[in-house]
Amino acid sequence: MPRLKDATMQTGTVRGLQAFKFSGTKIGELGATEYTLVTIAVDTTGSVMGFDKELRDCLITAVDSCKKSPRSMNLLVRVIFFNSALPNGIDEIHGFKPLGDIDPSSYPDIVPDGLTPLYDACFSAVGATLAYGKQLMDQDFLANGIVIVITDGGDNVSSATTTMIKKEIERGTKGEEIESLIAIAVGVNTKFCATELAKLETEAGMKYIDAGDATKSKLAKLAGFVSQSVSSQSQSLGTGGPSQNIAATI
Amino acid sequence: MSAPTSRGSLKVELVGRGLVTLRPSDHVATGGEGSIYRVGKDTVAKIFTDPKKVIPAKIRELGKLKSPYVIAPKGLIVSEKCDPVGYYMPYIDEAECAPLSRVFTNDFWNREGFNEKFAKELVIRMRDTVSFAHGHGAILVDANELNWFMKFRGSNPEPRVVDVDSWAIGRWPATAIMPSIRDWNAKGFDEKSDWFSWGVVTFQVFTGVHPYKGTHPSYKKTEFLERMKANASVFAPNVRLNQAVRDFSLIPKGLLAWYEAVFQKGERNMPPSNFDIATASSAARVLRIQTIGKSGLLVFEKLYERTNDAVVRTFRSGAALLASGLLVDVHTKQEIAKAVGRECEVARTPDGWLILEKENGQAKLTYAEMGSQKAEWLAFSIEAKSILGYENRLFVLGERGLTEIKLHSFGTKVLASAGQTWSTLPNATQCFDGLGIQDAMGAKFLLLPFGDSGLMHVRVRELDGKRVLRGKAGNRFASVIAADKSGSYQRIDLVFSKDYGTYRSDVTAVDDTELDIAILPKGVNASIEDDGELCISVPSSGVATKLEDKHVSTKMILGNFGDQVVYIENGSLWSVRMK
Known part of the structure; x- marks a missing residue:
């Protein structure tokens, strides 16, 4: 459930399933004409115990790094934790907010607990991005999205399925509710679940990346990957992509 | 390596x-x-x-x-x-230099105290930078917003352009360009294509939006490159822009005309050396209106806003008064004159504007010739207890009664004189928006100007014994808020016959003294009584329609420019119309 309900935020509901809730900055409060909606979903199940502090540091670094992007003022970032011990399996640390309004150092400690509602997390993260993105597009803003789900285990408790995730992602690629959407699953410590996690790519339509062991250096690289992916997706929205080679036909 | x-x-x-x-x-x-x-x-x-x-x-x-x-x-x-x-x-220190893409956002403007004056300074220097490169035989080609930075510490904004090794110079061509700044209608890269790219980037400095974005009725939102190829820019009719887009009036007029010529008409040339001189063709179309929220049948369009200077009042002649006292022509965005206070009325003449103010018990008249931006005080002495404006007519309430002001032109000379005076009790008459109300020993009369030269006294018994608080009148219609002896408020709407000889009244109990209504010359009214609902009515027939729209708010202060409904909200001036 959304926890931050300051005067500048509004709440919304993801269609279908458990009617997952999310929050986002009121559209009238927004100060740029186009936005990339960024969602970082972090697995906080019992199995992350032992590297939960490093995982939190990774999250903080990733969000801080986004502030260095030339298009940092065109980002709205949402962070959620997921494990089955949380109500509905998901805890929204903050909804879609401008980076300037986010203090990553205040993110709560990760308290490892419960099973892994991985598909629910993916479904709700994509769904919230589409729902909020549509609101922006309806108000003549331009919006695209990127969802990054960091996990160390396969799903074992979700209501959602890979097919449902795939349908949500396909909605995001039609350009009607949002300009474009990238969904990435990042696996850490995947020695025993790599095959299971690969289903997110083969069945759910997400991009899957194996980040290797949950070491400090690997997690630091993961933070860099997150911010670079975010920056790239934002640049794609604002400029039609990076500078392209000039064809010889000109 | x-x-x-x-x-x-x-x-x-x-x-x-x-x-x-x-x-x-x-x-x-x-x-x-x-x-x-x-x-x-x-x-x-x-x-x-x-x-x-x-x-x-x-x-x-x-x-x-x-x-x-x-x-x-x-x-x-x-x-x-x-x-x-x-x-x-x-080395560029990012603590001192912001990527230009950040400068596009309102968040940056608000946080750093950036404004249109700094934007203009910056854009002039960016123009000079491109000219400098051209003067040395270089073509920038890929000078996109990520390759421009701005050094700014509260004043004196300076550009910095990077990735210079990608420029074309001598026999070495450029190799890459960002799609969003490319002149897709050019066959190669030269000074003209550079100026197009410069235009795309600098337009965003002023407005925050890419010139080929916004919602175009004939294109999908993802098709901005197609729009670039088709010259379907933000200047095209019916393009909708979101509420975060800054008003185009922030752009110097000459540069605005250049942007439109380049983006919409496909012209390719250097930007003007003087940004402030508008061409003749641009003078008639200075404004690119901004649209937000179009739910249901209403379309809202931003007409005017000025940073740190809120619109506080509108005049039916098409002028607006800002908090600073500046009067502006909303259509051309030109400043007309500076008013001493808020007690003023503005009428439009064939060649300019006539401003009537009350100052130290005297009427003060100022004439501003259209386009000259020079205001001239007119020698005209008449006592003024109050002043009154009706459509494009101006009146002074003095000892002799209610006197209309007339303007005469003799070649280049303009003179003001007192026209017809209608008798009234000066100390028992109050002036409101478009009407006067006289209390003749307890009997209330309305003084209602009508047409080009008429004024009618109408006895209104419904107002007897009541204290009139607000009033507004237009063509064959007046609305008055009054308090009765118990302190309860009433709104009395009066619909007059064509000759103003008879009227029909409607009395409604209201909770407050707000009179939020626009009375259009064509005989249609627009009013707001509740959030989310705009009432459109034709008083002569009694037909009324309530249009629900979440953007309608009782915070809107309605008015009209002729038959156009306008409103002030949060210091900005908007228009609203049916789709």
Whole structure:
């Protein structure tokens, strides 16, 4: 459930399933004409115990790094934790907010607990991005999205399925509710679940990346990957992509 | 050539500066062509991933570009084997220089105190920078918003342009360009295509929106490159822009005309040397209106806003009064004159504007010729207890009664005189918006101007014994808020016959003294009583329609410019119309 309900935020509901809730900055409060909606979903199940502090540091670094992007003022970032011990399996640390309004150092400690509602997390993260993105597009803003789900285990408790995730992602690629959407699953410590996690790519339509062991250096690289992916997706929205080679036909 | 890794450092020579060791800790960023390293306080080194892409002769040629705004190569970097591996250039401190893409946002403007004055200064310097490059035989080609930075510490904004080694100069062509700044209708890259790219970027400095974005009725939102090819810009009719887009009136008029010519009409030429001089063709169409929220049947369009100077009042003649006292012509955005206070009325004449104010018990008249932006005080002496405006007519309430002001032109000379005076009890008459109300020993009369020269006294018994608080009148309609002896408020709506000889009244109990209504000359009213609902009515027939729209708010202060409904909300001036 959304926890931050300051005067500048509004709440919304993801269609279908458990009617997952999310929050986002009121559209009238927004100060740029186009936005990339960024969602970082972090697995906080019992199995992350032992590297939960490093995982939190990774999250903080990733969000801080986004502030260095030339298009940092065109980002709205949402962070959620997921494990089955949380109500509905998901805890929204903050909804879609401008980076300037986010203090990553205040993110709560990760308290490892419960099973892994991985598909629910993916479904709700994509769904919230589409729902909020549509609101922006309806108000003549331009919006695209990127969802990054960091996990160390396969799903074992979700209501959602890979097919449902795939349908949500396909909605995001039609350009009607949002300009474009990238969904990435990042696996850490995947020695025993790599095959299971690969289903997110083969069945759910997400991009899957194996980040290797949950070491400090690997997690630091993961933070860099997150911010670079975010920056790239934002640049794609604002400029039609990076500078392209000039064809010889000109 | 390999860049330094975590396992090692790289020794290179900065030609002209000496040997340095690039360590992993010096690494700043890695891009498509290579990596950037910090060397000392004021220098960075670019080491190419593929050393074959280093063109020493081009680097030397670009090194001749000496401008504080151009981050040009200062010299080659060679390996220990003396092979060229990159070049070095001045360092840009991101703590002092913001990427231009951030300057596009309102968040940046608000946080840094940036405004249209600074935007203009910056854009002029960006123009000078492009001219400087052209003057030295260089074409920037890929000067997109990520390759421009702005140094700004509260004043004196300065541009910085980077990625200079990608410029075309001499026999070396450019190799890449960002799609969003490309002139898709050009066959190559030259000074004209550079000016197009400059236009795309600088337009966003002023407005925050790319000139080919916004919602165009004939294109999908993802098709902005197609729109670039088709010249379907934000200047096209019916393009909707979101509420974060800054008003186009922030753009100097001459430059605005240039933007429209380039983006919408496909013209390709240099931007004007003087941004403030508008061409004749642009004068009639200064405004690109902004639209938000179009739910249901209403369309809202922003007409005017000015940073730190809220619109506080509108006049039916098409003028608006700002908090600073400035009067502006909303259509052309030109300043008309400065009013002493808020008690003023503005009428439009064939060639200018007539401003009537009350100052120290006297009427003060000012004439401002259209387009000249020069206001002239007119010698005209008449006592004024109050002043009154009705459509395009001005009246002064004095000892003799209610006197209409007439304006006469004698060649270039303009004179004001007292016209007809209608008798009234000056100390028992109150002036409101478009009408006067006289209390003749307890009997209430309305003084209702009508047509081009008429004024009618109408006895209104419904107002007897009541204290009139607010009033507004237009063509054959008046609405008055009054308090009865018990202190309860009533709104009395009066619909008059064509000759004003008879009227029909409607009395409604209301909770407050707000009178939020626009009375259009064509006989239609627009009013707001509740949030989310705009009432459109035709008083003569009694027909009324309530249009639900979430954007309608009781905070809107309604008015009209002729038959156009306008409103003030949060200091900005908007219009609202049915789709």
